[in-house]
Amino acid sequence: MMKLYNYFRSSASFRVRIALELKGLPYQYVPVHLARGEHREAEFVALAPEGLVPLLELDDGTRLSQSMAIIEFLDETHRSPPLLPSEPLARARVRALAQIVACEIHPLNNLRVLQYLKRELGASEEAKNTWYRHWVRLGLEAFERQLAQQPPTRFCAGEAPTLADCLLVPQIFNARRFECDLSSLPRTLAAFDACMALPAFQRAQPSACPDFEP
Amino acid sequence: MMKLYNYFRSSASFRVRIALELKGLPYQYVPVHLARGEHREAEFVALAPEGLVPLLELDDGTRLSQSMAIIEFLDETHRSPPLLPSEPLARARVRALAQIVACEIHPLNNLRVLQYLKRELGASEEAKNTWYRHWVRLGLEAFERQLAQQPPTRFCAGEAPTLADCLLVPQIFNARRFECDLSSLPRTLAAFDACMALPAFQRAQPSACPDFEP
The missing domain is CATH 1.20.1050.10 (Glutathione S-transferase Yfyf (Class Pi); Chain A, domain 2)
Structure with a gap:
């Protein structure tokens, strides 16, 4: 199952959660507490070179950053329902x-x-x-x-x-x-x-x- | 011919100029002097609701904003050379x-x-x-x-x-x-x-x- 490293109040995380829900894709929610600075801790930075959430980890361990790039990836790999028009x-x-x-x-x-x-x-x-x-x-x-x-x-x-x-x-x-x-x-x-x-x-x-x- | 409303020092404009040059697409350069505030003048705002450069006007008068969206549009409508991988x-x-x-x-x-x-x-x-x-x-x-x-x-x-x-x-x-x-x-x-x-x-x-x- 995909893992989404994210934070309830991060609006970039929220964008990706919406896309996952619209596509009906199950994912594991991994909280990273931004207000407590957990995104700057070595354990997280080792996963995310940018030290930012959201970070999407695929089944094979590949990790993707940047919310719009993640959403377009989800849209290209799970076409229905589409999140971009075709024209x-x-x-x-x-x-x-x-x-x-x-x-x-x-x-x-x-x-x-x-x-x-x-x-x-x-x-x-x-x-x-x-x-x-x-x-x-x-x-x-x-x-x-x-x-x-x-x-x-x-x-x-x-x-x-x-x-x-x-x-x-x-x-x-x-x-x-x-x-x-x-x-x-x-x-x-x-x-x-x-x-x-x-x-x-x-x-x-x-x-x-x-x-x-x- | 396409028109690019832009400014020499605007780095968002520069991004689109690069894409146009890489694709070999001719365009008319329409300067909008940001430092003198020309992007806030009524004439430009009537064209660009965001009041921002770059603004790309197509042959049929359709206008596009936001540099990354413009570049992806150019890439989808003029495929060679590609500016995004296929995978x-x-x-x-x-x-x-x-x-x-x-x-x-x-x-x-x-x-x-x-x-x-x-x-x-x-x-x-x-x-x-x-x-x-x-x-x-x-x-x-x-x-x-x-x-x-x-x-x-x-x-x-x-x-x-x-x-x-x-x-x-x-x-x-x-x-x-x-x-x-x-x-x-x-x-x-x-x-x-x-x-x-x-x-x-x-x-x-x-x-x-x-x-x-x-």
């Missing part, structure tokens, strides 16, 4: 939506960056939260404008979840945790709600994880 | 390398983030440069460790350039501009040197762009 232009749109989250929002707001702001730059709690909300707002407004250029669909790109939904949902969880104003994002939130109505997304969410802490 | 596991490794740059390094070091550090958080020039070098070091060391897990190859993943090389090369240009210490990255720099020996990478570099400023 190149439609695939590009789905990937671009995913990359707004993965390249424009999340990297600025993950735990190690927030710690750097506080420890190295002496940012106050308020300045840190303002930073967080600034990048969430910029990124999700761009996401919303991209959705608004297409006819309405149930999910981000069509009538079934795609890679874009796997990325969006954890980002909305984070945005809500930091009390970001999401009122200008109707299409984005409609897609989020459609996702959260599905058992796969419910099973993948932080509160359903074995290492969950309230 | 899923090898593809996952190439994408993961690309994503170390695109998700772990570059988002923390682009112009708007550095401006935020200075203007909103009052970071000194020195603190800003320390931030820059910190994320470059963390990311490229992870990149190097990933390369070191595989047998040596001429480029990042094999004997021809891939998506990973398209992402790596602009990042090394940036790292050198900020005088980052790259001495612990032999495999990474060997791949960089192999790339820069090719005319496609030479033609795509900032100093070869029509809007280049020394």
Whole structure:
């Protein structure tokens, strides 16, 4: 059985959990407690040269990193249900939506960056939260404008979840945790709600994880 | 002919220029001067909802954003030479390398983030440069460790350039501009040197762009 090294609150981990659940693929959940720094311990770094979760270990021991790369691998090796459309232009749109989250929002707001702001730059709690909300707002407004250029669909790109939904949902969880104003994002939130109505997304969410802490 | 809205110093633009050159695809270079804020002007935002370069406009007027999504689109629609291997596991490794740059390094070091550090958080020039070098070091060391897990190859993943090389090369240009210490990255720099020996990478570099400023 595949092993997923991950952490309930890591949104990159959450993306991969969603893909595994949508594909119906069983996996062993191996918790790595980021807030306690377990990802920096020698035992984990020996497995994961980047020292990051998620890390997916296949049956033969091969290990894969980077959440979008893992999800595309799962999609290429377990085709049903597909997480990318078949037509190149439609695939590009789905990937671009995913990359707004993965390249424009999340990297600025993950735990190690927030710690750097506080420890190295002496940012106050308020300045840190303002930073967080600034990048969430910029990124999700761009996401919303991209959705608004297409006819309405149930999910981000069509009538079934795609890679874009796997990325969006954890980002909305984070945005809500930091009390970001999401009122200008109707299409984005409609897609989020459609996702959260599905058992796969419910099973993948932080509160359903074995290492969950309230 | 395709149009590429871009900027000589934007490393995300540089990635796409490399892919276009490797594929031998002609394109019209449309400069968008980021340092003068042209990407925030109404005329450009009407084309690019994210207000970001690169933006690729196809012959039929369709516009694509996000550099990795654009490169994968070009690869799927113009197969030769391929920028991704054909085997899923090898593809996952190439994408993961690309994503170390695109998700772990570059988002923390682009112009708007550095401006935020200075203007909103009052970071000194020195603190800003320390931030820059910190994320470059963390990311490229992870990149190097990933390369070191595989047998040596001429480029990042094999004997021809891939998506990973398209992402790596602009990042090394940036790292050198900020005088980052790259001495612990032999495999990474060997791949960089192999790339820069090719005319496609030479033609795509900032100093070869029509809007280049020394």
